[in-house]
Every structure is written in structure tokens, then in C-alpha cells.
Amino acid sequence: MSRQLTLALSKGRIFEETLPLLEAAGIKVTENPEKSRKLILPTTDPDVRVIIVRASDVPTYVQYGAADFGVAGKDVLLEHGGEGLYQPIDLNIAKCRLSVAVPAGFDYASAVRQGARLRVVTKYVKCASEHFAAKGVHVDLIKLYGSMELGPLVGLSDAIVDLVSTGSTLRANNLVEVEHILDISSRLVVNQAALKLKRERLQPILEAFEQASASQAPKAA
Structure with missing residues (x-):
């Protein structure tokens, strides 16, 4: 060999x-x-x-x-x-983190509490599915390979699950990090x-x- x-x-x-x-x-x-x-x-x-x-x-x-x-x-x-x-x-x-982010002003905590079905775009379907299942939150996962931040901005989704490092891309697109899933x-x-x-x-x-x-x-x- x-x-x-x-x-x-x-x-x-x-x-x-x-x-x-x-x-x-x-x-x-x-x-x-x-x-x-x-x-x-x-x-x-x-x-x-x-x-x-x-x-x-x-x-x-x-x-x-x-x-x-x-x-x-x-x-x-x-x-x-x-x-x-x-x-x-x-x-x-x-190093970075996998997180849930939503448009600024979207009441994520209330939506999750009320049992609403959320649409979420992500490349990390397995991780996102396991996270929301553990919380008992109903979601429709839509797989994308890039520009997750665009999803909520054009009405494709309510939230995103993506990697976050500095958070500058989220802020530039008027999105806020609302839930930390795991460190990467x-x-x-x-x-x-x-x-x-x-x-x-x-x-x-x-x-x-x-x-x-x-x-x-x-x-x-």
C-alpha cells in the first residue's frame, strides 16, 4: 500500500x-x-x-x-x-454556533408557546428536526444551500436555522438570533x-x- x-x-x-x-x-x-x-x-x-x-x-x-x-x-x-x-x-x-433566527419584531416565543406551525429554512435539516422535535414544536423544514437569511425576507419562511459567528450578516438583514442550538x-x-x-x-x-x-x-x- x-x-x-x-x-x-x-x-x-x-x-x-x-x-x-x-x-x-x-x-x-x-x-x-x-x-x-x-x-x-x-x-x-x-x-x-x-x-x-x-x-x-x-x-x-x-x-x-x-x-x-x-x-x-x-x-x-x-x-x-x-x-x-x-x-x-x-x-x-x-468556532461558531448553530442558531435559530427570525425577523426583528417576530414574536418567536409566543408562536412557539401557542403551538403554531413554523416554516424554517435550513441546510441543517437533521439538526433542526431533532431540535424542534425535542421542544415539541411543529415545523415545516425547507432545505436551502445558501443565503438562508433571504428566506424570511421574501416570505419563504418564518425562521432560519444556520451557523452564526459574529451575527453581522443577521443584523445586516434585520434578523435576530432567538435560540442557540449547539456550539460548533x-x-x-x-x-x-x-x-x-x-x-x-x-x-x-x-x-x-x-x-x-x-x-x-x-x-x-
Whole structure:
């Protein structure tokens, strides 16, 4: 079996915040995915390459062995289900939260109390369904892949369930966060077969990731 390891990453925040973890393992990506059209990027370690995929596809590439390991948000893993994946480390990067938001002035608390049926747009159908079911709230979930904030503004929905970081996009679209569902950060996920067959090559990288991410973990009060 080839010694080469394949790491699946998505562009943007996860890619940028994974770079220091890779560097802690002595590995640098030699091309910028924002400037290159390549989907397979070399690194300074000839035995490690990076593939650039959609964030929602990272667990699939790892599950089926097209990548040996990858970095994915907890939100993506909850929606995917995590089948066939070993999730050893919370990397404490790309932190945000999954929340319910509604237009300013919409009485969400009253609507929920009165048992109204709400229309909710979200990309996170599984998480949203479980959240509202646990509260006993009846919802019609409408799956969208982008611009959730537009849903309530054009009458498609009463509310949204989406990731929130600073909240600036919500404020810009006159929406308010009314319910926190769960905190999100990114996890390292490893193909279970690769963990056995390539353990000698993988283990030092996993340990370097763990040590580097521990420095970013929230301090106990």
C-alpha cells in the first residue's frame, strides 16, 4: 500500500485555520487554493497531499477512503451521521454556533408557546428536526444551500436555522438570533482502515494536531 496520505479540506476558514496545525506537524501546503485552480495540492512532505472539496463532502471522501483524513465542522458531521469515521480530536478551530433566527419584531416565543406551525429554512435539516422535535414544536423544514437569511425576507419562511459567528450578516438583514442550538467547531476525522494500515505514518500527524489544537481549547473557569 502507498505511504502517501491524503488530507481532505474545504476552502475558506477551515483551510486557513488548519494550516498552523499542519505546520506543527512539519508540513506546509505549497499552493494557495484561492489562487490555484488545482484540486490536489502538494505539500512540503512528499508523502502528504491535500485535496480541496466542498465542506459537506469531506466526511464522504474520508468514509470511502478517497482521503485518509480530513477536517470537518461538527455541523457537517451531525448531518452526515459520521458512519465509518473515527473522530479523535476536536481541533478547536472554525468556532461558531448553530442558531435559530427570525425577523426583528417576530414574536418567536409566543408562536412557539401557542403551538403554531413554523416554516424554517435550513441546510441543517437533521439538526433542526431533532431540535424542534425535542421542544415539541411543529415545523415545516425547507432545505436551502445558501443565503438562508433571504428566506424570511421574501416570505419563504418564518425562521432560519444556520451557523452564526459574529451575527453581522443577521443584523445586516434585520434578523435576530432567538435560540442557540449547539456550539460548533471543526473535528479531525480519520478513515478507519487508514488508521490501521497507515498508523505509523498517521500517528505523528495526529499527535501534532492534538497538541497544537489543545493550545486553542477554552480554558477552564
